Amino acid sequence: MLRQTAAAHEEALMYRETLMSELAQLTQRKNSINIQGRALTEAEIRFVTEVENLEAAFYNLDKSQEPPRNASPQKKLSWHTAYRDALHALSQHTQLLLRGEQ
Numbered sequence: 001m002l003r004q005t006a007a008a009h010e011e012a013l014m015y016r017e018t019l020m021s022e023l024a025q026l027t028q029r030k031n032s033i034n035i036q037g038r039a040l041t042e043a044e045i046r047f048v049t050e051v052e053n054l055e056a057a058f059y060n061l062d063k064s065q066e067p068p069r070n071a072s073p074q075k076k077l078s079w080h081t082a083y084r085d086a087l088h089a090l091s092q093h094t095q096l097l098l099r100g101e102q
Contacts, residue, residue, distance in 0.1 A: 023051075
């Protein structure tokens with residue numbers, strides 16, 4: 001179980017790093033859209049909203065979650081697996097936005 005927990009932790013770190021890079025790209029595009037000197041199209045508004053939702057979801061996941069300290073090995077594994085899966089889901093969503101598939 002310790003190996004599974006370590007593997008889930010390593011995968012979570014990988015997804016987190018990738019997600020941070022992807023979110024940085026999306027945030028840059030969002031900021032470019034927001035500084036337009038014209039009214040935004042519906043697609044641009046939708047994109048900006050999606051990026052802001054992803055940024056908030058990542059922030060909430062990353063900042064409000066802490067791995068259990070004095071928990072059973074099973075609870076630690078469950079936590080790391082859930083955290084990894086949540087990061088992976090956010091990363092998949094960012095990849096869709098980066099490809100323009102909202």
